[in-house]
Amino acid sequence: MPGKMLFASGVGTERARSAAASRRGVRRRKRETLEEKSTRVNAISARLALTYPDVECPLAHQNTFELLVAVMLSAQCTDAAVNKVTPELFRRYPDAAALSRASTREIEALIRTLGLFRAKAKSLQRCAQQLVDEFEGQVPATMEELTKLAGVGRKTANVILGHAFATPGIAVDTHCKRLSNRLGLTRQQDPTRIERDLNRLLPPEQWTGFSHRLIIHGRRVCHARKPNCGGCALRQWCPSREIAAASSGRRRKRPRRQWASALVRPPS
Numbered sequence: 001m002p003g004k005m006l007f008a009s010g011v012g013t014e015r016a017r018s019a020a021a022s023r024r025g026v027r028r029r030k031r032e033t034l035e036e037k038s039t040r041v042n043a044i045s046a047r048l049a050l051t052y053p054d055v056e057c058p059l060a061h062q063n064t065f066e067l068l069v070a071v072m073l074s075a076q077c078t079d080a081a082v083n084k085v086t087p088e089l090f091r092r093y094p095d096a097a098a099l100s101r102a103s104t105r106e107i108e109a110l111i112r113t114l115g116l117f118r119a120k121a122k123s124l125q126r127c128a129q130q131l132v133d134e135f136e137g138q139v140p141a142t143m144e145e146l147t148k149l150a151g152v153g154r155k156t157a158n159v160i161l162g163h164a165f166a167t168p169g170i171a172v173d174t175h176c177k178r179l180s181n182r183l184g185l186t187r188q189q190d191p192t193r194i195e196r197d198l199n200r201l202l203p204p205e206q207w208t209g210f211s212h213r214l215i216i217h218g219r220r221v222c223h224a225r226k227p228n229c230g231g232c233a234l235r236q237w238c239p240s241r242e243i244a245a246a247s248s249g250r251r252r253k254r255p256r257r258q259w260a261s262a263l264v265r266p267p268s
C-alpha cells in the first residue's frame with residue numbers, strides 16, 4: 001500500500017534523525033508552552049519596568065498635533081535630530097490648519113537635516129490637509145482613523161494612541177521587532193503579526209509601556225550587530241543570550257536557543 005509505505009518510511013526517517021542526533025550528542029529542545037511563555041514575558045515586562053521606570057516620550061511636543069508630527073518625522077531618524085527641527089516647525093505651523101497651507105518646499109526647508117525629508121514633507125502636508133478636511137483640524141483617537149492619514153501606519157498610530165489618548169497599543173519598530181524575535185516572543189517578521197503575538201502574551205495595560213521599554217532596551221543594550229548579552233537585564237529569560245558570544249567567535253555559529261534554562265522565576 002503506497003500510504004503504508006510512506007508512513008513506514010516517515011517513521012524510519014524520524015528514527016534515523018533521532019539516532020543521528022543522539023550520536024552527535026544533540027539534545028531535543030524543550031518546546032515552550034503558552035503558559036510558560038506567558039510567565040516568561042511577564043517576568044521580562046516586570047524587569048523592563050524596573051530597569052526603565054520612565055517611559056516619557058523623548059520627542060518634544062506640547063500637544064497631540066505636535067506629537068503626531070514629531071512621530072512622523074522620527075522614521076529612520078534619531079529623536080535628537082527630530083527635536084532639533086521641530087521647535088521652528090511648530091513655531092511657524094502651530095496647528096493642522098497652518099501646516100495644511102504650507103507648501104511642501106517650505107516644509108522641506110525646515111526638515112532637510114532629516115532622512116527622507118522630501119517624502120516626510122509631502123506626507124506632513126497631506127496629513128495636515130486631511131486633518132482639516134475630515135477631522136476639524138483635530139488628531140483622531142482611533143486606530144482606524146489614524147491609519148487613514150497620509151504617512152501614518154500602525155506603529156505611529158500606536159504611539160499616538162498610547163501617549164496621547166491612553167489607549168493601549170504595541171508600537172512595533174525595528175528594535176521591537178528584533179528583540180521580540182531574539183527573546184522568542186514571536187517568529188514573525190511582519191510588524192502587524194508581531195503586534196498580534198505580543199498582544200496575546202500581555203494584558204492590554206502593559207502594551208504601551210512594554211513596547212516602549214523594549215525599544216529603549218534595543219537602543220541601549222540589545223544592539224542589532226553586537227548585543228551586550230553580558231550586561232543585559234533580560235539575560236536570564238532570553239533564549240538568544242549566547243548571541244554575542246556566537247557573533248564574536250572565530251566562526252559565526254547560529255545561536256542555540258535555550259528554552260529550558262530561560263524558563264526561570266520572575267525577578268525578585
Ligand code: SF4
Nearest residue numbers: 222227229232238241
Ligand atoms: S540576552 Fe542578548 S540577545 Fe537577549 S535580549 Fe539581552 S542583549 Fe538581547
